[in-house]
Structures are given as C-alpha cells and as structure tokens.
Amino acid sequence: MTETPVETTDLKAQYTAQVTTDLERNAKEQERLRGEINALKDQLLALQQDHTVLVNMQQALGAASTPKPASAPEDVAAPSVPQQKTATKTETGKRTRAKRTTPPQGSKQAKKPTVKATAPKTAQPTLVELIRRHLTDQSEPRSAAEVAAALSQVHPDRRIQTTVVRTTLEGLVAKSHAQRNKQGSSVYYTAPDTQEPATPPQDEAQPAQANS
Template sequence: MPDTQTSTTELTSQYTAQVAGDLARNTKEQDRITAEIDALQEQLRALQHDHTVLTSMQRALGATDTATQPAPEAAAAPSVPRQKTTAQSGTGKRVRAKKTATAQSGESVKKPAAKKPEAAAKATASKAAQPTLVELIRLHLTDQSEPRSAAEIATALGQAHPDRTIKTTVVRTTVEGLVAKSHAQRTKQGSSVYYTTTGTPEPATPATAPAEDQPDAN
C-alpha cells in the first residue's frame, strides 16, 4: 500500500511540473505574438497615413487640372446655328444666354473648389513630415555614445514625443527588425540585451537594463 501511494505521488509531481512548464511556454509565446502584432499595427498605421497623404495630393492635382479646362457649354455656345424666323432666333438667343450663364456659374463654382483639395493636401503633407517609429529609433541610436536597451529607447522616445504611444514591446520588435537588416547591432551583457547602430563603438560597461527588458526565452 505505501508503494502505491509513493508512485502516485511521484506521478502527480511529474504531471504538475510538466503542466507548469507548458503554461510558462504558452505565456511567453503569447507575449511574443502580442509584440509582433503591435509592430505590425504600427507599420499599418504608417502605411495608412502615407495612403491618406497620396490620395489627398492626387485629388488636389486632379481638381486643378479639371478647373483649368474650358467649360464644354461655353465652347459649344458659338456653334449654335442662327434661325431664319424671328421667333426661332429669339428662342436660340435665350438658349445661348442660358448656356452662357450656366457655363459662367459652373466656372465660378469650380474655381473655389480647386482650392480646398490644395489646402487639405498642404495640411496632410505637414503631418507626413512626422517620422516613423523606425526612423525615430535609428536617429536615437545614432545620437547615443553607448548601447541602449529597448526599455531605455522606449522611455527616451516617449519623453521626446509625448503625443505618441511608444511601447517597449513594439520598440524591441522594431529594433530586432533593424538588426535583421544589418541597420543595428545587438549585444548581450549577462541576461540583458543592448542595441547600437551599425558601426557604433560599444563601451566596456553599458548601463544595467531594467528587468522588463530582459529577452524572453523562446
């Protein structure tokens, strides 16, 4: 009887340890996928912003071209043939007068309309000058004299750009993408990871990274 209880206890301990390990791996995998989703959403927002700018510029250019073209009614007005009878000629004059007035009113409506897309394009173009997260990270690393962790980069960028929401997980995924493209370098000090731009010298003792910046073990 004691032998049966011992084996049952050992089996329960093994299952408990296995379940705990599987749960830890599941949690880490969720964190990794969440970081990738955040990075993709940041890239999607940048593409949508560029699409809005290009669409506004396209509309502005299209409206300007349309406004410079002569109205078809005004060009066709002189080609109306003169009528022989007095009644018909009077009707023709009234028709021509209506067409001319319509053409003039159409031109007066089109001219102000052409200014609106231009103003919208200028306002949108000013927003397009805002750098992307990738550009911000590269500029920040270039200005640094020593390696920086993802948490330090996120904190610095958040303070420099309070109007933008910058998460450490998104920064880590983005800078890893720069490392994959050889635009940045990754170094490790113990269990901490630091980043520098390509060709930037690394000091002997970089600052200690916050606990939240330690890489996940996949």
C-alpha cells in the first residue's frame, strides 16, 4: 500500500508538533536543573563559609582541628597533607637526635664536681692518729674515758666510744707507741718517752773524750 500525500503531511505535522513539545519540555527541565544547581551552589558556598568561620573559632579556643568535609573537591585532591606528615616526621627525627646527642656533654660536666667533692673525704685522720696526737700534746697521763671525751669535743661528727679508745690504747701500748701507768684501780696512758734513747749516746761519748 502506498501512502497518499495527505497522510505524509499529517505525519510530518504530528512529528513536528511532538518534537516541538519535547524541545520545550527539555528546555524547561534544563532551566529547572540550572536553578537547582545554582541553589545548591549557593548552599554549598554558605556551608563552606560557615565551616571556615567555625574552624577559626575552634583554633582560637585551642581545640583540635576537625577533619575537612569530603564533599569539597579541592580538599580531596590536595596533596599537601602527606607532605606535611613527612616533614613533621623528619623534623621530629632531627629533634630526637639533637636531644640524644646533648646528654653526653652534660654528663661529662656533671662528673667533674663529683671528683672534687670526694677528694676531701680521704684526708680524715684515723682514730689511732687522733689518739697518738692527743697523748703527745698532753703533759699528764690520761685515762681512756678522758681521751674519748676530749676527742669527742674536738670531732663531734665522729662517734668515739670509750671501749674502742681503750682497745686502741692497749694496741698502741703493745707496739710501744704509748705507755700505760696503773694507779690503784685506774689505768692512765701517756705518750712514749722519746728522751730516754737519746741519753745513752751522750754517756758513751764522755768516756771516749776522757780516753782521748
């Protein structure tokens, strides 16, 4: 069957009307979407401005910064975050190395005063030396209690007991570094007589001169 010219004209008119209607509908839909997009852009811009203000207020209050929203394309594509992390790692590594290298210098300086402080402790005289000096300075015999009392007054920082002094005096007597004199029930100690050994050479010298 062949179509007549009238029928083809009607079909063209129908298609033309349909296409025109679709074009108008498409244009209206584009306008509607553009309006929604513009409104969404305005809303997004307002939210971004509010976010910036809130971040500044949070930093001013000293609180930790909140993560940036994932919807912002600029924040997602920014590669500056990993670079900052690596930089902070290197800076912290340098700081830790600097802290580790400084203590040996301080430790060397801290050891010097300890050596100076320990030196005077070795110069303290022993109890035997103190007793011998005390007996040498005394012109009269002294008992162990008297020697202990005198040394305690001169050296209050040392614990000097009478029993220890008596034992030390007996040891000096045994070595001929002190003399013991007993008077009744009491025992007195004196320094050894150093003048007695000097007299025999003088007696021996006189007969030598007489023989000459």
